[in-house]
Amino acid sequence: MEPIVAVASVIAAALAVGLAAIGPGIGQGTAAGQAVEGIARQPEAEGKIRGTLLLSLAFMEALTIYGLVVALVLLFANPFS
Amino acid sequence: MLDTSYGLLSLERNSFAFFTQFKPWLRESSTIFPATFCANLKNGLEMIDLVPMSLLLAKLEVGEHFYWEIAGLKIHGQVFMTSWFVIALLLLFSVLATRKIERIPSGLQNFMEYGLEFIRDLAKGQIGEKEYRPWVPFVGTLFLFIFVSNWSGALLPWKLIHIPGGELAAPTNDINTTVALALLTSLAYFYAGFRKRGLGYFARYIEPTPILLPINILEDFTKPLSLSFRLFGNILADELVVAVLVLLVPLFVPLPVMILGLFTSAIQALIFATLAAVYIGEAIEGHGEEEHG
Amino acid sequence: MSWTLLLAVEEGGGLFDINATLPLMAIQFLILAVVLNKVFYSPLGDAIDERDGYVNSSIVGAKEKLAKAEKIAQQYEQELAESRRQAQAIIAEAQAEAEKVASSQIAAAQQEAQANKEQVQKEIDAQKASAFEVLEGQVASLTQQMLDKLLSAA
Numbered sequence: 286m287e288p289i290v291a292v293a294s295v296i297a298a299a300l301a302v303g304l305a306a307i308g309p310g311i312g313q314g315t316a317a318g319q320a321v322e323g324i325a326r327q328p329e330a331e332g333k334i335r336g337t338l339l340l341s342l343a344f345m346e347a348l349t350i351y352g353l354v355v356a357l358v359l360l361f362a363n364p365f366s
Numbered sequence: 367m368l369d370t371s372y373g374l375l376s377l378e379r380n381s382f383a384f385f386t387q388f389k390p391w392l393r394e395s396s397t398i399f400p401a402t403f404c405a406n407l408k409n410g411l412e413m414i415d416l417v418p419m420s421l422l423l424a425k426l427e428v429g430e431h432f433y434w435e436i437a438g439l440k441i442h443g444q445v446f447m448t449s450w451f452v453i454a455l456l457l458l459f460s461v462l463a464t465r466k467i468e469r470i471p472s473g474l475q476n477f478m479e480y481g482l483e484f485i486r487d488l489a490k491g492q493i494g495e496k497e498y499r500p501w502v503p504f505v506g507t508l509f510l511f512i513f514v515s516n517w518s519g520a521l522l523p524w525k526l527i528h529i530p531g532g533e534l535a536a537p538t539n540d541i542n543t544t545v546a547l548a549l550l551t552s553l554a555y556f557y558a559g560f561r562k563r564g565l566g567y568f569a570r571y572i573e574p575t576p577i578l579l580p581i582n583i584l585e586d587f588t589k590p591l592s593l594s595f596r597l598f599g600n601i602l603a604d605e606l607v608v609a610v611l612v613l614l615v616p617l618f619v620p621l622p623v624m625i626l627g628l629f630t631s632a633i634q635a636l637i638f639a640t641l642a643a644v645y646i647g648e649a650i651e652g653h654g655e656e657e658h659g
Numbered sequence: 660m661s662w663t664l665l666l667a668v669e670e671g672g673g674l675f676d677i678n679a680t681l682p683l684m685a686i687q688f689l690i691l692a693v694v695l696n697k698v699f700y701s702p703l704g705d706a707i708d709e710r711d712g713y714v715n716s717s718i719v720g721a722k723e724k725l726a727k728a729e730k731i732a733q734q735y736e737q738e739l740a741e742s743r744r745q746a747q748a749i750i751a752e753a754q755a756e757a758e759k760v761a762s763s764q765i766a767a768a769q770q771e772a773q774a775n776k777e778q779v780q781k782e783i784d785a786q787k788a789s790a791f792e793v794l795e796g797q798v799a800s801l802t803q804q805m806l807d808k809l810l811s812a813a
Contacts, residue, residue, distance in 0.1 A: 343637045346630075347592065350599035357602065361674040431676060439679035449684065453691050460699035467706045469713065475703075482703050502704070503696040511691060542680035550685050602674075 286366045294363050298356035305352020309345040316341055430532040442540055444529060449537040452514045485509055485639070492643035497562070497650050501643065504554055508547060509639035512538055516601055516631030520624065536601055536631075544598040548590035551642040559649030567649065593641060600634045 320338040324331045358364070434443040463478035471479050485506035489498040493505075518524075519536020527534055537543045559567040571582045604627035611620040 339633060340637060340640065343630075343633050346600070347596040350596060350603060351592075353603050354595055354599045357599075357674060436679070441678060441683060442676070442680045445680055445684070446687075449687065453687070456691070456695065457698065460695060464698060464702045467702060469706075469710055471706075475706075478699070479703055479707060482700065482707065486704075503692050503700050506700060507688070507692040507695050510695070511688065537684075540680065541675050542677055543684050545677065546681045546685040547688065549681075550688060 286363070290363075290365050294359045294365070298359040301352045301356040301359070302349070305349045305355075309348045312345045313342055316345070432529045432531040442532070442542060444532045444534050445537050445540040445543060447529075448518065448524065448534050449515070449543070452511060452518055452537060455514055455518070456510055481510070482506070488636075488639060489643050492640060493647040493650065497647075498643075501554075501558070501646055505639050505643045505646075508551070508642055509635055512547070512597065512638050513632060513635035515543075516635055517628065519601065519605065520627050520631055535605060538597055538601045539605060541594070541598050544594040545590070547597070547638070548594035551593060551645060552586065552590045554642065555645040555649040558646045562650045570649075589645060593638060597634055597638055600630055604630060 316338060320334050323334050327334075432443040434441050434446070459474065459478060463474045467475065486498070486502055488509070489502050489505045492498075493501055515537045519539060524534035556567075559570070563569075571579055573582075608620050608624055608627060611623055
């Protein structure tokens with residue numbers, strides 16, 4: 286493998302995970318905040334809200350995981366090697 | 367970091383696939399690296415001898431497979447070995463739970479009934495009261511298989527058992543398994559849609575407007591893709607994070623991450639089953655709910 | 660994903676190595692679903708449904724019994740109230756009667772006493788009158804005697 290490709294791949298992998306974490310991070314924060322607000326307003330709906338929150342958090346988490354998968358592809362299955 | 371981990375990881379030369387790829391480059395460009403890196407590498411190797419147990423649990427192998435050849439086809443043996451274990455566990459529990467069914471359940475029967483009720487509620491919530499019953503086995507098996515796979519990968523010290531190539535891990539740690547499950551889900555919702563609505567099923571592609579046709583068709587591809595990659599990525603990421611942490615600090619520190627991993631794996635199983643049920647419900651119902659993930 | 664497939668073919672390994680494991684796993688999974696349906700979902704599902712039916716019918720029966728019990732209790736209550744009312748009425752009647760008897764007796768006694776009193780008064784009056792009459796009869800003779808005595812003395 287060309288050294289330049291290796292370097293680029295490693296940097297790209299780091300960027301993929303790092304950047305992919307930003308959006309879902311903000312989204313998860315908003316979702317969790319809204320859920321807490323909802324629970325505070327309607328404590329009797331806590332169970333339902335928690336379930337929905339966990340599910341939507343996992344969906345957002347998946348976006349980061351996509352970034353991670355790209356990073357893993359670059360590191361372990363590099364198409365340009 | 368990279369070099370120390372290389373040292374720590376590659377007791378067997380080819381175990382860390384990343385560096386098997388990068389190895390030639392690493393070797394030929396070793397003059398580029400300062401000598402301290404090579405020293406680090408040696409230190410790392412010596413450290414391994416001091417802590418053999420943590421090494422045993424922490425050895426990281428990515429992209430290595432234990433190949434079996436059946437009728438000229440290559441398959442991943444380690445995936446089948448662990449999946450057979452998972453299947454055996456599920457069947458054992460099912461048979462034990464249903465051996466003597468009582469009206470007032472106790473012990474294992476109670477536990478499994480709780481699981482079944484959970485699955486039924488899941489299917490009922492997404493598919494609907496009228497149609498959910500035939501889909502309980504599919505959705506339930508998805509949930510149980512993924513859940514038990516994930517937890518067996520996280521809880522059982524598979525790595526103590528040595529196999530010639532690759533290492534034993536959760537079956538969902540392999541892209542083949544997750545893609546297989548995702549494609550089955552796709553087939554399932556197509557089947558559900560066709561059986562319920564016949565050729566009228568295709569009407570959903572031009573709903574609400576024919577302009578969305580390409581996006582609707584694309585959705586059929588993104589659904590299994592996102593399903594499989596979400597599960598695969600989460601499980602692999604969990605194992606990698608735990609493995610890297612164990613490499614850095616072998617004791618206690620990885621525990622919270624391991625517990626988080628257990629939690630995530632359970633949620634991922636739930637999500638996979640829920641989404642499969644949602645897709646099936648959508649296909650049966652007709653007009654589309656918005657797509658998830 | 661096609662290039663990862665190509666890659667897998669090229670390398671014969673790696674993270675995204677998709678091969679015959681996929682269809683075999685799918686078949687295995689379907690078999691697992693069918694077998695689990697046989698040994699797990701069907702029997703336990705039937706058990707759950709049967710229990711639900713049993714519980715439902717029990718609840719219906721219990722509700723019927725409860726309704727019956729409530730009706731009986733109500734009847735009892737009604738009867739109780741009725742008898743209490745009757746008892747009250749009887750007591751009131753008895754009291755009224757007793758009062759009436761008492762008052763009539765008192766009245767009779769008073770009347771009798773009054774009559775006795777009147778009679779005695781009448782007798783007294785009569786005796787008084789007769790005594791006065793006797794005394795009046797004697798007045799003349801006594802005055803005569805007094806006159807005689809006075810005249811004789813003078």
